[in-house]
Amino acid sequence: MLEAKDWLARIHALNIEQPMRIMNVCGGHERSISMAGLRTALPKQVQLIAGPGCPVCVCPEEDVYQAIQLAVHAGVILVAFGDMLRVPVNVAKGALRSLEQAKAAGADVRPIASPREAVQIAQQNPERQVVFFAAGFETTMAPVAAMLLEGVPDNLSLLLSGRLTWPAVAMLLDSGEAGFNALVAPGHVATVMGPEEWSFVVEQHHMPAAVAGFTPVSLLAAMYSVLRQSLEDKCFLDNCYPELVKPGGNPAARRLLAKAFDVTDANWRGIGIIPASGYALAPAYAAHDARLRFPAYNDTERKRAGQMPPGCDCARVVLGRIDPDACKLYGTACTPKYPVGPCMVSDEGACRIWWSTGVRAAVHD
Amino acid sequence: MCLGIPMQIVSIDGFNARCEAKGVSREVSLFLLQGEDIKIGDHVMVHVGYAIQTMTAQEARSTWELLDEMLAAEDSDA
Numbered sequence: 519m520l521e522a523k524d525w526l527a528r529i530h531a532l533n534i535e536q537p538m539r540i541m542n543v544c545g546g547h548e549r550s551i552s553m554a555g556l557r558t559a560l561p562k563q564v565q566l567i568a569g570p571g572c573p574v575c576v577c578p579e580e581d582v583y584q585a586i587q588l589a590v591h592a593g594v595i596l597v598a599f600g601d602m603l604r605v606p607v608n609v610a611k612g613a614l615r616s617l618e619q620a621k622a623a624g625a626d627v628r629p630i631a632s633p634r635e636a637v638q639i640a641q642q643n644p645e646r647q648v649v650f651f652a653a654g655f656e657t658t659m660a661p662v663a664a665m666l667l668e669g670v671p672d673n674l675s676l677l678l679s680g681r682l683t684w685p686a687v688a689m690l691l692d693s694g695e696a697g698f699n700a701l702v703a704p705g706h707v708a709t710v711m712g713p714e715e716w717s718f719v720v721e722q723h724h725m726p727a728a729v730a731g732f733t734p735v736s737l738l739a740a741m742y743s744v745l746r747q748s749l750e751d752k753c754f755l756d757n758c759y760p761e762l763v764k765p766g767g768n769p770a771a772r773r774l775l776a777k778a779f780d781v782t783d784a785n786w787r788g789i790g791i792i793p794a795s796g797y798a799l800a801p802a803y804a805a806h807d808a809r810l811r812f813p814a815y816n817d818t819e820r821k822r823a824g825q826m827p828p829g830c831d832c833a834r835v836v837l838g839r840i841d842p843d844a845c846k847l848y849g850t851a852c853t854p855k856y857p858v859g860p861c862m863v864s865d866e867g868a869c870r871i872w873w874s875t876g877v878r879a880a881v882h883d
Numbered sequence: 884m885c886l887g888i889p890m891q892i893v894s895i896d897g898f899n900a901r902c903e904a905k906g907v908s909r910e911v912s913l914f915l916l917q918g919e920d921i922k923i924g925d926h927v928m929v930h931v932g933y934a935i936q937t938m939t940a941q942e943a944r945s946t947w948e949l950l951d952e953m954l955a956a957e958d959s960d961a
């Protein structure tokens with residue numbers, strides 16, 4: 519089996535004259551790339567761009583706000599994946615600006631690591647309402663669908679902020695200024711949904727693409743593939759993670775997703791509505807929709823509702839328009855300890871990943 | 884979150900499996916692998932408590948090496 523250094527040697531042996539900008543759309547990919555130092559190991563014509571790969575970062579600010587209100591004012595037990603707890607919303611100074619602050623102020627907010635814990639907490643507290651604030655991409659939404667289909671107690675409802683990954687890439691490609699000329703497609707999304715979802719990149723946009731796993735070997739194999747595809751002017755969707763990514767993906771998972779959810783137009787924080795990019799509960803599960811059960815806890819009239827925090831460039835970071843260290847607040851006002859924007863909060867946010875793998879603040883004038 | 888953790892199945896009870904990785908034992912749902920032929924000893928990729936695909940022991944090992952490096956990096960994270 520080829521090792522990382524062999525793939526690097528192969529890449530360096532290629533005659534790359536034109537600048538190549540390879541985008542990944544997965545926080546796990548970005549973490550591996552940053553940790554293994556692949557950016558500096560590749561020829562300088564090859565640039566690696568972190569794209570929309572962080573579901574926490576694009577989770578609408580309104581949804582986080584609503585979750586905070588539910589926890590504080592509706593007396594519910596609010597459960598969410600740990601990353602969501604520190605995401606800040608835009609509220610007046612002194613008001614509770616994250617689920618973590620709500621928890622510190624006495625609200626019943628509980629971090630969970632699996633949808634199964636949401637069910638357990640609901641079962642253990644039959645007299646209370648439990649709201650599961652669920653943000654995530656296909657890999658997370660398939661387990662959430664499984665949870666629903668297996669049956670959930672009446673007192674459990676969902677504040678759903680699930681998103682599909684490929685429509686954001688389609689939106690970038692359709693915008694006419696994609697900002698990248700090759701794609702590394704997300705390995706575990708393709709494990710669940712099948713690699714075919716990404717064929718449009720090759721077929722409609724004639725752009726090289728390869729599905730990658732998370733080891734440097736798999737990522738470098740994918741990069742070598744897209745570079746060669748480009749040099750030989752022969753695009754195809756390569757699968758560099760065949761151990762897990764099978765044609766058609768995981769059929770049971772796709773079936774459950776289709777039963778539990780409808781696909782709808784959805785809002786991405788700082789970016790706007792992307793067509794057919796969100797999961798909503800299917801009508802059969804409407805009784806478990808927290809938005810219907812607690813309609814009074816959203817306030818769209820709020821100042822700066824939906825926006826990124828002032829000065830935060832997360833939206834452009836998420837779209838791969840700028841590198842994280844191009845944000846003026848990166849490493850100065852904004853660090854993992856005192857995050858300003860969601861991209862510095864989440865383990866999958868590019869700002870957080872760059873900072874924790876040692877990229878220190880760029881000098882701004 | 885999308886990274887996932889490879890684990891080995893030690894026992895199966897309906898859709899629930901007890902899985903192990905590096906001495907850590909966890910209850911994992913097999914609900915997303917309905918229709919697959921899954922046996923004790925198999926390796927699965929686990930994401931938020933649910934197995935999303937089966938995998939080989941070899942693939943599980945290389946992912947674990949990666950996760951070890953990441954954990955080490957996180958520990959020294961300022």
Ligand code: SF4
Binds near residue numbers: 829832846857858
């Ligand atoms: S460094 Fe902080 S403020 Fe700047 S884009 Fe990233 S998260 Fe937002």
